[in-house]
Amino acid sequence: MANIRTQVGIVGAGPAGLMLAHLLHLQGIESVVLESHSREYVESRVRAGVLEQGTVDMLRESGVGARMEREGLQHEGVELRFGGKGHRIDFQHLVGKSITVYGQQEVVKDLIGARIGYGQPIFFEAEALHVSEFDAQPRIRYACQDAEHEVACDFIAGCDGFHGICRPAVPAERVRFYERQYPFAWLGILAHVPPASHELIYNYHERGFALLSMRTPEISRLYLQCEPDEQIQNWSDERIWQELRIRMATHEGFVLKDGPIFQKGITPMRSFVTEPMQFGKLFLLGDAAHIVPPTGAKGMNLAVADARVLTRGLVEYYKRRSAGDLARYTERCLKRVWLGQRFSWWMTSILHRFPHEDDFSHQIHLAELDYVTHSRAASTSLAENYVGLPFDTPGLF
Ligand code: RFL
Numbered sequence: 001m002a003n004i005r006t007q008v009g010i011v012g013a014g015p016a017g018l019m020l021a022h023l024l025h026l027q028g029i030e031s032v033v034l035e036s037h038s039r040e041y042v043e044s045r046v047r048a049g050v051l052e053q054g055t056v057d058m059l060r061e062s063g064v065g066a067r068m069e070r071e072g073l074q075h076e077g078v079e080l081r082f083g084g085k086g087h088r089i090d091f092q093h094l095v096g097k098s099i100t101v102y103g104q105q106e107v108v109k110d111l112i113g114a115r116i117g118y119g120q121p122i123f124f125e126a127e128a129l130h131v132s133e134f135d136a137q138p139r140i141r142y143a144c145q146d147a148e149h150e151v152a153c154d155f156i157a158g159c160d161g162f163h164g165i166c167r168p169a170v171p172a173e174r175v176r177f178y179e180r181q182y183p184f185a186w187l188g189i190l191a192h193v194p195p196a197s198h199e200l201i202y203n204y205h206e207r208g209f210a211l212l213s214m215r216t217p218e219i220s221r222l223y224l225q226c227e228p229d230e231q232i233q234n235w236s237d238e239r240i241w242q243e244l245r246i247r248m249a250t251h252e253g254f255v256l257k258d259g260p261i262f263q264k265g266i267t268p269m270r271s272f273v274t275e276p277m278q279f280g281k282l283f284l285l286g287d288a289a290h291i292v293p294p295t296g297a298k299g300m301n302l303a304v305a306d307a308r309v310l311t312r313g314l315v316e317y318y319k320r321r322s323a324g325d326l327a328r329y330t331e332r333c334l335k336r337v338w339l340g341q342r343f344s345w346w347m348t349s350i351l352h353r354f355p356h357e358d359d360f361s362h363q364i365h366l367a368e369l370d371y372v373t374h375s376r377a378a379s380t381s382l383a384e385n386y387v388g389l390p391f392d393t394p395g396l397f
Pocket residue numbers: 011012013014015016017034035036037042046047048049050051104126127128129159160161162163164165188267285286287288294296297298299300301302303
């Protein structure tokens with residue numbers, strides 16, 4: 001058994017763990033990243049696509065934004081489409097900010113590249129088995145190449161996603177969960193076809209929600225609301241394109257060209273919050289602590305925002321020997337998390353069809369969408385949340 005000693009032991013190489021490791025390195029704080037999957041696997045896992053302006057700024061200012069600046073697609077608005085008609089929400093005009101469409105796996109590639117470029121420790125196919133003694137001398141036991149090892153550290157950062165081991169390691173009496181399940185899921189595809197619109201289109205339709213997004217000028221990313229227990233084999237490529245065409249149709253004859261689908265998956269929808277997010281010297285970040293339904297495009301952005309807050313606290317601790325900022329970790333993160341939860345829940349509620357909805361509910365959906373797209377006050381509220389609310393503290397750099 002090999003033992004490693006470091007300042008911060010990080011479990012998970014998703015956006016939260018990688019961003020934390022990167023920010024800490026820039027501040028001269030040592031860490032070790034453990035990731036159960038291979039580098040190839042985490043670099044190709046298809047997930048989020050929308051970066052808030054604050055996330056973009058954080059990547060750029062911390063020196064990992066070059067490829068994003070070249071390849072990311074900057075969008076100044078989105079379309080909400082319902083009743084056969086599209087309505088643009090103009091972010092630039094309403095709040096003077098924009099979003100960037102750049103795949104999460106590209107952010108992950110850039111952060112792994114930086115980590116390895118700096119010669120800092122990151123172990124793939126290294127599965128954390130157990131975290132312990134987080135009130136005293138924290139330890140992470142992990143398995144790598146058929147042997148067990150241990151990381152001894154000052155702090156543990158649980159960045160191991162919703163199904164990780166860190167959150168379950170907390171005794172039940174020290175933690176509270178808030179949860180909401182939704183009675184539907186998203187069927188998502190990637191296809192080799194140029195996006196049918198240069199901005200995202202969120203569609204509300206009697207048959208359910210649909211979303212047009214993209215990854216590059218040649219690759220479209222599309223989603224359909226489906227049953228929560230839907231089987232992907234029931235959805236042939238033809239059926240997916242046909243359903244997307246029905247839900248996205250406009251009176252003006254919107255054309256959705258199809259193309260070869262090269263990735264398909266079903267995503268459950270859930271809202272989930274853990275309180276607190278700190279347990280002695282164990283901190284939870286990102287999906288390990290909170291999940292939002294993807295309709296508000298907030299999950300990855302909240303994950304990197306947690307990394308920013310924890311970095312601040314750790315800098316304060318190591319440079320000034322003050323634990324005051326660390327003690328405010330939960331409060332600072334949860335303030336943003338609950339605002340993100342509210343927005344994601346609201347976007348999900350107005351854009352999806354719920355089971356047993358009657359004509360009254362349908363008319364309320366249409367009225368809400370009509371109001372959001374025609375009232376400057378309401379569309380400004382959507383815009384300021386979508387592009388990302390300001391951080392409550394200034395940047396680190
Ligand atoms: P991740 O990305 O799940 O990373 C956790 C990492 O921990 C590893 N791990 C372990 N490693 C070692 N030992 C163990 N015992 C381990 N257990 C787990 C895992 O292998 C993994 O590599 O969590 P993180 O870093 O908190 O990041 C969260 C984001 O991934 C997530 O919130 C977003 O993808 C959510 N999301 C979206 N977020 C946005 O901001 N904008 C979007 O447009 C957006 N769209 C989406 C989304 C998520 C989706 N799916 C598939 C859930 C669209 C979809 C369809």
